[in-house]
Amino acid sequence: MRSCLPDYELVAPANLREALALMAGEPGAWKPFAGGTDLMVLLEAGKLPHKRFLSLWHLRELKGIEVSPTAVTLGALTTYTEVLRHPVLQQEFPCLCQGARETGGVATQNRGTLGGNIANASPAADSPPALLVYDAELELVSATGSRWVPYRGFHSSYKQMDLRPNELIARIRLPRVGRPRRHYYRKVGTRKAQAISKVVFAGVAEVEGGVVRDVRIALGSVAPTVLRCAKTEAVLRGHPTVESTVAAAQAALAGEIAPIDDFRSTAKYRRRVSLNLLAVFLQSCLGTVEQGPGPEPWYGA
């Protein structure tokens, strides 16, 4: 432990209203602490500059998954384990379940939350690209009210987001489409499990008669934020998934992402793999993919 533990303060308000009142009283003074799976790593390493934290873990108002005919709404404290076990999410939002399944190990999945993952704002996060392709919306609450914002556009630049100092992420809403779609998710980490991503790819498409009616593509670890790739989608929308379209989409994607070299991988690798995954996603849309679209969980022989 490289942090001076007595310097830190953690308060646990009785309910959401108290939590929001505390935040309203001293905006920015209290940093929310949900599952803590990112914050505890920084604390251990002595790299957690903020000293005052607001524990959210026990706030029932921020928990639970609700299914209505038009949407699935998840409390911000929904854990990865809850996500990956939910039958409606498995059926209609499989990319999100796969992202949850490939996040950390079981302990992290039991403790880490979707809201915490969004607020941590890592460009390498595993679930946010899935939230982007499913057109997620976020409910942001404060002592004075609440607002819904599209998740797309929520992250403005590296670690920056549209969240005011007195606000908490309360819920995440995923609109149900009700039409068959093709889903593709692939996390490329530094190893098969317990890894931080080098590239995350999520794609959803509606294909009719070999033509892309609608498509959504998002990537992680290739830009300062997780990235919804609107230009690439525009190139594909209304076009048949033939080779020339694939090439045009790859060119658009290459222009849209901005990967970097760091000690986890290289810009070149991230770019190449992103384009490869786009191609295999489009092949899977046509059902011409040679091998299964995503890695099956592997538990050893």
Next chain:
Amino acid sequence: MANRLVGRAVPRKEGGDKVTGKARYIDDLTFPGMLYGATVRSPCARGRIKGIHFEGGIPWDGFTIVTATDIPGKNCIVLLSDDHPGLAQRVVNHPEEPIVLLAHPDKYLLEEARRSVRLEIESLPAVFTIEESLARKEIIWGRDNIFKSIRVEKGNVDEAWAQADFIVEGEYRTGAQEQLYIEPNGMIAVANPQEGVTVWGSMQCPYYVHKALVCLFGLPESKVRVIQVETGGGFGGKEEYPSMIAGHAALLAWKSGKPVKLIYDRAEDMAATTKRHPSRTRHRTAVSKEGKLLAMEIEFVIDGGAYMTLSPVVLSRGTIHAAGPYHCPNIRIQSRAVATNAPPHGAFRGFGAPQSTFALERHLNKVARVVGLSPEELRRRNFIREGQSTATGQVIREKVDMAGLMERAFELSRYYAKTQRFAEENRGRRDKKGIGFACFLHGAGFTGSGEKYLASVVGVEATPAGRARILAASTEIGQGANTILCQIAAEALGLEYDQIEMASPDTGVVPNSGPTVASRTCMIIGKLVESACLAVKQTLVGSGLLKPDYSPEEFFRACAAYTQKCGPLKAFSQYQPPPEIHWDEEKYRGDAYSAYAWAVYVAEVTVDSLTYEVHVDDFVAVQEVGKVINPVLGGGQIEGGVAQAIGYALFENVVWQEGRMVNSQMTNYIIPTAADVPRIRTYFDEVPYAHGPAGAKGLGELPMDGTAPAIVNAIEDALGIGLDQIPVLPEHLVELLEVSRV
């Protein structure tokens, strides 16, 4: 005679305590009035220390502060030479070099204080690569940056080139590797001028620590006591560096007059302590068109880091293993260990052999391609046989059958069928499969005259409670040493396994049985245990207290009778080299090791052509290690070693910046998980070795040597491209494969 206990999977001696949490590791222990220690380290690779400033709002009066001037003896952590200071005084030679030690009862405040020491260092130009060091860009060590040079000459290499049908050259590189034992390093010390110095800690070699403390404190040997506590893994990483940590804890205890606990966290342990030596190997090989090796010229260089530590002996083992299990009439090996401004590289399972074995087993695939033979046929034509000699001129007297091991490994892995099938199927498939293998050997025990000079001693005694106890400084570090030594003793004494116990490795109690390294514990220490047991038996039989055919009850009754009559019953046994062993350290000729383990490993891989990731799908490890004392522990050694070497081959990449490891976190330094490791299929061929206990040789390091080249040879089979460097990361493969794909 059938073995009762040897060859059986008896439970681990300390297994119960470990799984129930009863085992106490160093960080579980506290002493009354104990302080916590911390180390302030160099921020730069090389420089002059101009000042040490104690800043911030820290109540410095309450701290114990130790610098080099507080060292009562000689400022060095003595091992092979005295170049390695315990605390840097005027200059620093690598990042993370210890300069100041702090102790305080409050470990949180201690951490604040550590950050508030400002080191004023005037930086000097530094050397970071083998090439820069060899080019003498700066002289940073001795007169020429060279810790040690070795030259091995066999036959006449210079005359062989003219007869060659082919001359094949290649250059191969291996990276650093972190041992990543599950328990980070730690020590507790009690030290004062009246009682001397006592340390408890996590370590492999109590007597190495003992020797270092005697020198650092200028105390007589009897005033220093070193006690190993339960240790969570070592892999060589706790061979030499614990002497440094013990020294630091003891210096703080000496100055404060209080017990001091010094524990490294994972980040400090990874950044500051030793790693496997990075290497560069160049091969030039003369071959006939029949595929006979005519001459091998090998240049082997390892990066030793800033101080000598164990680099000369790592170099020695790497050099001797560089020509592999093959016979070649003309061999020249020139090897050097060079200095760079990185933390000293050190012992790690395999100890130089994985580096030079990787180079050779990659190079032989290249030779085979040039000659037009399959990799297996080339090897088959050159395997060393009984009566032939190694690079150092050691005539192999053991039974050795490399071709037989290879055929068995090929059958078990269905090598021939798969080679053919993969080649066909790869044409029509996105992901590529490949199969590859490596053939190798590993010498057990210290190199050359090492064991003779160590002259290890082991004792066996009868305890008042009616048990037989083994007295040895050999440590249980998770590998199962205690269990197998007790099996050997029980077998030799005709007792039950539960009737044997191990004395705690405490230099105040046990004799110096040498370090727990070099695959020597089973073969060397096990043999000494066996001999000491026989001496106890002879004593009892000779004194007429025991008849030769006895029950355990009669044995212990005889022990009690002997003790009453003559005092404590103890027997010691000291190492004697087998009579036919001769070694010339000057010329590097002779019997480099008294026995070798022999092995052939086969790896099967899939390369994902979307992500360039390599997955090992199947792994067959066939080896001849003499008698296997405990099949579960022996198999565990192989499986663990293969997994660790999968990391070496495919994942473990130390990212250096100006001599500093920048990915010193487990999230960034990637070791394989269970999902990245296939089922490892392990097979032992047992040819009893005359000078080993019950016929056993050494096996602990073996699996580290051949795994990486087997995997990289499999990648070559899958992709048709030769790779000459590990780790093979997806980022390297994308560079090589990108051209062939859109």
